[in-house]
Amino acid sequence: MEQAVQHRGRKPLMAAGALGVAAALGLAAAFGGTTAVAGTPTAVQGLAATASLPNPYGGGSSSGSGGYGGYGGYGVDPFGGSGGSTGNGYSGGSSGNSSGSSGQAPTANQQVGLVYIDTVLGYQDAAAAGTGLVLTSNGQILTNNHVIEGSTSITVTIVTTGQTYQASVVGTDVQDDIAVLQLGDASGLTTANFGTSADLQVGESVVGVGNAGGDGGTPSAAAGVVSALNQTITTQAEGSAAGETLTGLIETTADIQSGDSGGPLFDANDEVVGIDTAAEVVAGQSENGYAIPIDTALGIAKQIITGDESDGVRIGYPAFLGVQVQSAATAGTGTGRSRSGSSSTGTAGALIGGVVSGSPAEQAGLTAGDTVTGIDDRAVSxxxxxxxxxxAHNPGDRVSVTWVDSSGAKHSATVTLAQGPAA
Structure with missing residues (x-):
């Protein structure tokens, strides 16, 4: 039977008339299938659909493959300090968008510290939604990296209060799929009830909670059990988010849905023991869900918050040149995990399929059809x-860019790199 493992965040949001129903809902049937076997490195299916939205940066939409170079107890604060009072979550009534296997809404305790994350992917004319958790009372938020990857604007809503904040990226860990956000002008927030994943056992009851369907409203809750530990999966690309191999995951029978990524996996004591990130899909139906152990997630989050830029962690936003890198077959928007190309002159380098309006690349004079051959003293092949x-650079760095145009003429210019979308 054909299986697929999908990231469960970044639920694509549909603009009116933009997508068919299957694509808008992120159904596996809308995409080609690839085999997935839990517990081993697997080729798995990501949610590739994104909704077309008005482009706030001007210009039309583009599609295909490629990438923009350079995207390159309650109230306990897990990093110290007071988390405040426990607060009262929504009452556990009927959930209009609940899609959990038990059909239940989460308890009030399970909603404490829960947030919804909505992103605009401005350079792809798209939007997406996911879930997260309040880490600290001053508004630091834990989520999956793929929930915010490629975003140019991030909005976070506290589920128990409905209060909405603009958020910025503190740091990311692409290889472990963890990100930490900072809410603007936030204080006195109640943090999630973090437990430990060290004592989890196969057969233990768990509940996955999140923004299933990406529609907001009362969160969904999906009950299940831990079916395996220390699992490895490989996801395929999902919109702007590239595929990745994740290790050491919790496998669960809980029905983790699109939009749940970054949300909590609770144990029987309503303590967070994992961060939901992916699900196995069989014939279009979710089977096993996968979560990052909370001990792993919190360790990476602490590294990000302390500014330790090692072991795959990046602090802040990436530098942005603003070129659309073209593959050998086609061009399109992306997040920097780009493909190789060569110019009509045969010059080795990064073949440019397009340039972002107002970007450093445009100001330097780069155009579609040019081939970038160097950044400072570093050759680009x-x-x-x-x-x-x-x-290797940060926003605000001045770098020398060398390129060859379609006629074979060589050019060079010094540019100031801008702040790119979340990496």
Whole structure:
């Protein structure tokens, strides 16, 4: 039987008339299937659909593959300090968008510290939604990296109060799929009830809670059991988010849905023991869900918050040149995990399929059809090489860019790198 494992955040949001029903709901039937076997590195299916939205940066939509170079107890604060009072969550009534296997709404305790995350993917004319948890009373939020990857605007809503904040990225860990956000002008927030994943056992009861369907409202709750520990999966690309291999995961029978990523997996004591991130899909139906153990997630979050930029952690936003890297077959928007191309002159480098209006690249004079061959003293021989070169820089850095145009003429300019979308 054909299976697929999907990220369960970044529920694509549909603009009126933009997508068919299957694509808008992120159904597996809308995409090609690939085999997935839990417990081993697997090729798995991501949610590839995104909704077309008005482009706030001007210009039309584009599609295809490629990438923009350079995206390259309650109230306990897990990092110290007071988390405030426990607060009262919504009452556990009927949930209009609940899609959990038990059909239940979460308890009030399970909603404490829960947030909804809505993102605008401005350079892809799209929007997406996911879930997160309040880490600290001053508004630091824990979620999956793929929930916010490629975003140009992030809005976070506290579920128990309905209060909404604009958020910025504190840091990300792409390889472990963890991100920490900071809410603007937030204080006195009640944190989630974090437990430990160290004592989890197969057969233990768990509940996954989140923004299933990405529709907001009362959260969904999906009951299940821990079916395996220390699992490895590999996801495929989901919209702007590239595929990734994740290890050490909790496998659960809880029906984790699109939009749940970044949300909590609770144990029987209503303590967070995992961060929901993916689900196995069989014939279009969710089967096993996967969660990052909370001990792992909190360890990475602490590293991000302390500014330790090692072991795959990036602090803040990436530098942004603003070029759309074209693959050998097609071009399109993306997040910097780009493909190689070569110009009509045969020059090795990163072939440019398009340039973002107002970007440093446009100001330097780069145009579609040019091939970037170097950043400062570093030669660029491929699209991935361009992403790697830019990843070594921060927004505001001045760099020298060299390129060859379609006629074979060589050019060079110094640019100031801008702040890119979340990496």
């Amino acid at each position: 491929s699209a991935d090489g361009l992403s790697t070169a830019l990843a």
